[in-house]
Each structure stands twice: as C-alpha cells, then as structure tokens.
Amino acid sequence: MISGIGASALGVSNQKTAGGSRSINTITFVIFLYFLIDFFLHLSARIPGYGVIRPTLLLVLIISLSLFFQREKVSGWSKDPVSSSVLVLIFYIFISLPLVEWPGSVIRNNLSEFVKAVVFFFFAALLIxxxxxxxxxxxxxxxxxxxxxxxxxxxxxxxxxxxxxxxxxxxxxxxxxxxxxxxxxxxxxxxxxxxxxxxxxxxxxxxxxxxxxxxxxxxxxxxxxxxxxxxxxxxxxxxxxxxxxxxxxxxxxxxxxxxxxxxxxxxxxxxxxxxxxxxxxxxxxxxxSNAATVDGRLDGIVREFSLGLERPIVGHGLGTTPEAKTHILGRRQASHNLYAELLIELGIVGTIIFLLFLARIYKKLSFNRLNIESLSSDEFQFYRMLNKSMIAVFWMYVVYSLNYWGLSQYYWYLFGGLSLAFHNILSKNIVNEGPVAAVEPKYPLAQRFSRQVGK
Known part of the structure; x- marks a missing residue:
C-alpha cells in the first residue's frame, strides 16, 4: 500500500477523506502544486512579463474560490484543534486592530504579508x-x-x-x-x-x-x-x-x-x-567582529523582549517590529527572534494563541508516533519515517525560531497544515486497516491516545 516518496497518479476526486466527505477535485490540487512551484522558485523573476499578472495573488484567489465553491466537501475541518487555533489567531488580529499602536501600518503594509503566509495552512490542510x-x-x-x-x-x-x-x-x-x-x-x-x-x-x-x-x-x-x-x-x-x-x-x-x-x-x-x-x-x-555579532544578537534579543513589554497586552500591531524598534530603540531592523516578534506585535494574548497553535501541532505528531509505533506492518513504513522527519523538523523550527522571524512567514503555517493533513490521512488508513477499534471516527488517534494514557 505504501511505497517510496514518488507517486504515479493524483488523488481521485471522489475519494473519501478522514472525515468521511469527498476530496476537493484534482484540478484544484494541481493548481496548488503549481502555486508551490511559483512561490518557491519565484517564476515571476525568471519569466519576462510573467509578473505583470501578479501570479501568486491570482493563484491564491483561484484556489480560495475553488475551496469556497466546494466547501461542503470539507465541512467540519474548523473544529479540529489545530485549525481552530489558526482561526482564533486570525480573529484576534482583526479584533485587536483598533487597540494596537499602529493600526494604519498593519492595514497598509503588513496585513497582506500575513495573509500570503497563513493561506499555506488552509491549502495544505484541505487539499492534501x-x-x-x-x-x-x-x-x-x-x-x-x-x-x-x-x-x-x-x-x-x-x-x-x-x-x-x-x-x-x-x-x-x-x-x-x-x-x-x-x-x-x-x-x-x-x-x-x-x-x-x-x-x-x-x-x-x-x-x-x-x-x-x-x-x-x-x-x-x-x-x-x-x-x-x-x-x-x-x-x-x-x-x-x-x-x-x-x-x-x-x-x-x-x-x-x-x-x-x-x-x-x-x-x-x-x-x-x-x-x-x-x-x-x-x-x-x-x-x-563575528564574536561581536554573537554578543550583539543576544543583546538584541533581550532588547526586543523589553520592547514587547512596552505594550504587553495586545502589542504594537502585526508586522510593526521594525517600526517599533525605530521609534523606541532608535534602530530599524527586523526581528531575528520569533518569540520576541510575537510579543512585540501581538502582545501576551496573541503570543499565547500562537504558542498554543504550535503545541497542538506537536500533539498531532505525538498521536501519530504513538499509533504508528504500535504497528508492526511494513506497510506503514512511509508514515513512520515521515512522522520522524516531521518531529525533527518541528523541534528544529522551535530552536531556529530563536534566530528567525516567522509570524508572517509561511513555514509554521505550511508545517501546521501538513501536520493536520498527515494526521487525518494516517487516521483514515489505520481505521481502514483495522488496528484501531471502537473509536469515534472524527479523532481516532486522539481517542486511542486518551485510552493509552488512562491505562
């Protein structure tokens, strides 16, 4: 059933998902793959005249409209804890907008970057x-x-x-x-x-x-x-x-x-x-001076956390770290620390919401590991290796985020969407193979995990 990383055919449009509904059609998934190629390889910088049509924005609109018109096929997805964390984060950013330091900068300059990043979560979670x-x-x-x-x-x-x-x-x-x-x-x-x-x-x-x-x-x-x-x-x-x-x-x-x-x-x-x-x-x-840059980076992290405490509840606003550093610290430079960036831009409330999103991603991977390792079948070798790689990537991202921004970057959202999609696919396959019995079909791995802990 499970082979190497390659595949010879796309998913069938009427295939059943983990939640029991039909898949989004194959055309939308193919457009999503092309969107990945366009985004990561920057085709607009390679093909003369191609950038005039704003291909990334156009592809996001096409995929989003396609998902909207097929929304009955993915009903219930928002009830998952990982999905709800992202939705709460988006809701919080919008309702806190009048309360932040620079709402105008958020709307004019920064909101579009966040949207381009967060769509990766929805596309990956719903299309894979x-x-x-x-x-x-x-x-x-x-x-x-x-x-x-x-x-x-x-x-x-x-x-x-x-x-x-x-x-x-x-x-x-x-x-x-x-x-x-x-x-x-x-x-x-x-x-x-x-x-x-x-x-x-x-x-x-x-x-x-x-x-x-x-x-x-x-x-x-x-x-x-x-x-x-x-x-x-x-x-x-x-x-x-x-x-x-x-x-x-x-x-x-x-x-x-x-x-x-x-x-x-x-x-x-x-x-x-x-x-x-x-x-x-x-x-x-x-x-x-390399030694000085290490000391400077550490001092900068301390200053950024101190800056975040200037407005500790709701923050200065999405994407306003450089602006806040210019006005308060006297130096405009993007944050090199995700956790400081969260505190500066979203305050304590937003930071907790985002960290909860990360914790729920890891919980999915932990559920996967618990169930996969209990299976001896070689047919699940691909899932076993993929989950190991994702756990390693998760902790690498956690550590790298000490030296890398990420609130309006794609990587956590794409990883979160992939984690949710992988969890659902694994749930479906384990239930179909029969190792898990008497569980609710909505969250089979979570239910089994709870029973294991109860023992």
Missing amino acids: DSERRLKFFLFVFLACQVIRVFEPLFLNITEGYWGSRTHLGHGEFSQRLAGAPSDVINPNELGFVIVTLIPFLHYLLWSNGFKYKLIYLVIMPPILYALILTQSRGAFLALLVIAFFIFKESNQKFRLILVAVVVSVLGWSSMSSDQKDRYLSLIGKSET
Missing part, C-alpha cells in the same frame, strides 16, 4: 487529503527546495557567485552564499531551507531501497557544503538539533558517530579561515 496527494506534495515541495540550494551552489562553483557578504571589521568582508539571483533569500534563509530539507531527505530516502539511498548520497554532500558556504550560525545550531534526533532514533549509533566524525573533519578542512572564524564565534573563539 490522500496518501497519493501527500506524496505528490512532498515531492514538489522538496524538489523546489533542492533547486533553491543547488542553483546558487552551481553558480558559486562555475561563476564565483556568492550573493552576500558579512563584515569582519577593519574594512574587510567575508563572502557568504545566498539564494540565486532570481531568489530573494539571504544566507540565513538559505541555511534555513537546507536544514528543513535534511531530515526529510534522510528519513524518506535513506529508509528506502538502493536507488533512493544512492540519490541521498548524491544530494547530501553538496547540500552540506552549501550550508558551510552560507556561514549561517543559526542553521548550524539547527543542524545539531536534527543530528540529535537522527542519533536518538538510530539503532546504529556507533556507525553514526564514525560518519559524523568523518563529515566533521572533511567539512572543517574544506572551510576557509573566515568561515572557520565565523563558526568558532559560537563558542567565543572568534578573532574578528
């Missing part, structure tokens, strides 16, 4: 409703991220492209690899793309047959080399989080230690002196 669609989504999403990494790396090797640089002091700079010219991501964001890729590639490819292992061995070394070139310290710490989960889950820990030692030696020997200095700054061994 079968195993085939799940595999198609994963293939398209991961392929886009691989392209985003390999394109600037190829340009670096063939043309000396870097895309960014960091100041070392005394008028000296160190080159850093950023996204390709048609992309819009800086080195830290490219590092984020890389560390998002690694757990999915590791669990979904390495756990399969020989050809998938070969693909893994071809892809992984260049990806890790590109990570070195970004000089992203946040991404390096995120990589350590992923490595911890891979090590913890492995039955071959000694072999992994040997591989880690070899990779570390090869990686260190391939670094320039500037790159080594930047990573050494994490442990206070830098001899350049």
